[in-house]
Amino acid sequence: MTSPQINAGRLLASLHALGQIGALPGGGVNRLALSDADREGRDWTVARMRELSMRVDIDAIGNIVGTFPGTEDLPPVMVGSHIDTVRTGGLYDGNYGVLSGLEVVTALREAGVQPRRPLAVAVFTNEEGARFQPDMMGSLVYVGGLPLPDALATCDADGVSVQAELQRIGYQGTAPVGAPLVDSYVELHIEQGPVLEQLGLQIGVVEGVQGISWTEFTVEGQSNHAGTTPMALRHDAALVAAQVAVFMRALSARLGGRQLATVGAVRLSPNLVNVIAQKAVFTVDLRNTDSAALAQAESDLHAYAQQAAQAEGVRITSRTLARFEPVAFDPMVVNLVEQQTQALGCTYQRMPSGAGHDAQMLARVCPSAMVFVPSVGGLSHNVREHTAPADLQRGAQVLLQVVLALANRPSQLLPLNFYAPLP
């Protein structure tokens, strides 16, 4: 028995092989959930699992779980992610987590290592939400956060349901949803942001997923001639939208920490050069890892929006488009990721995830954490998404070490003091 090692060439080859399926002419991948390309990607992945003698289970929402047996019949340590992509996606988002899981199994087999607990590699259905909403659908259903019938009844923009597409592509399985219970979950993913690259670090030890608050504001003012309406008599909907956007940048600076604020979408009516806008509809995307700070940002946003609207004599209303509380990963699993990262001599930092991931769903039912590797230029959901091969290798090796430690640990549950925090 040798020490199991990630084979970077083999991992890269598998990423490129899966990336051929749904490949776009100019690079990148279009493998929308439950499309023909997704079916082909699933077929390819299931074939890899069978080649590794894994048991393959498919549940009613199309989640695929491949299991490599342990020496004992215990709940499995699960790794995984998703293989669906946005319309113009890259090779790594999701796929890297799934294929690294298979590479871990391959490396264990190669080294003749069978851990105490089974090792499960999960492919969750429709993580991206690019075709069917909500995103993270498969993992949400898996943990009981969304009733299966509701998920199956969800339709895409053409009115085609998840149920119909699952049946069409042959991936509505019979395995019970969310069973058996999982011992613990670790997801390896590209960062999808610029932080690790900017800081020159190799690994992100992900402590949690930040909370998200999306609000859409509608400002209703009075349309008028830009040349004949004195400034003092205006009720300019566009101005209030602009004021809120400027305020949010200042607010994020004032709140500091990890407060993010983005006004990414604005629609004016009538949107003409010489007409004062009657209406402005705009969105505010707030994120914070701290629940109280996120609530404070929301409160400050609404107070300012009301005040700005009143000063301009316009009406403002808002509706919540999305709201997720921050998720904190299990401190013991996070500590384990940090220990193994250190043991491998990788540079790293503890950090939150800015984007949502299947791991935040699994965190509801078992101790979970994530490992990040750098994204070149911070690009993601983009055909130019890229991570250097050495970074891909390092991330997968960390995953392997963490999974082995979890699978081989003596107790069935993670004791609170099993992995001491680092100094």
Place this chain on the structure above:
Amino acid sequence: MTSPQINAGRLLASLHALGQIGALPGGGVNRLALSDADREGRDWTVARMRELSMRVDIDAIGNIVGTFPGTEDLPPVMVGSHIDTVRTGGLYDGNYGVLSGLEVVTALREAGVQPRRPLAVAVFTNEEGARFQPDMMGSLVYVGGLPLPDALATCDADGVSVQAELQRIGYQGTAPVGAPLVDSYVELHIEQGPVLEQLGLQIGVVEGVQGISWTEFTVEGQSNHAGTTPMALRHDAALVAAQVAVFMRALSARLGGRQLATVGAVRLSPNLVNVIAQKAVFTVDLRNTDSAALAQAESDLHAYAQQAAQAEGVRITSRTLARFEPVAFDPMVVNLVEQQTQALGCTYQRMPSGAGHDAQMLARVCPSAMVFVPSVGGLSHNVREHTAPADLQRGAQVLLQVVLALANRPSQLLPLNFYAPLP
């Protein structure tokens, strides 16, 4: 011979009769330049002129001039405006100036009054510019500001030319463009703004047309994930657009006077809630009656835009969409309007025109001025455009008095001291 008087009922009836042509189901008028409805409106107006025994001349750009003879063969005093409308226009914009001119002729005939100089009523082609650009096309060609062939070659969005449409509707005439010379020009128009109504005044004595500066800015930043890009690493095109909009409101307050500033159009790309905008295209509409102040506002705008772009690390470029220097009307004609308004006991103020009008073109070739009446709610280019009948009557009576004074004055040219300014 009695003193000529405007007949409000007759004037109103003519406004409603013309308003039937191109009438919209829910109220208002759609009589785009050189459309079938425009032809029908022209036919109706020419028929009215002939009923008044006026000579009708139509030039090569389709301007219609009806002339009521004077006792002497002198250059005519001209009144007029346009009868084309925007797609969702009202009954008064333009039409009121033309039909008041015909009502003046009717009242003179009724009273048996023939002034010394001829009285011309002009209908200028395509003032609105809603179908063919530039706006004020007919009057611009009339005064030699745009070569006739250029105007005729102009095409609408469907590629149909002014020339083709003039021929199709039978309004490409043979009268020489811009001949004979005009003695003086007075245009009666609804204010298209809220100022007179807000101040409770009956007449606006229009001293000139404010200058206009339209600029389109393009900001190019970097598209990135709203959840994973730290605030300090952002290059947010939308933020810079918002900052400029907020700055322009502050700048107009700081410059004071008659400085107007409007950001009416904004387009973001990709315009998604969770993506930092890569691109923002927005417009700034600046207006001022003072040429130097307008130039200062432009200069401050560009300086701020550059500074904001630099601070955010984005590229900003701009192009001028339109630029008109302020027009000052002839002080003697303006004084005459003021005197006659006072003589009729009307409340009034001297004011600039916020919108462009044919009068600003005629001002290039003869002493000119305008008379405004209130617009209810300041609404214009709107099916709800409205002016009270009493206001319509008062405005037309002022026009009649001014025209009579101009037409009967002894000297051919307006002597500089003929009409002394009021205290």
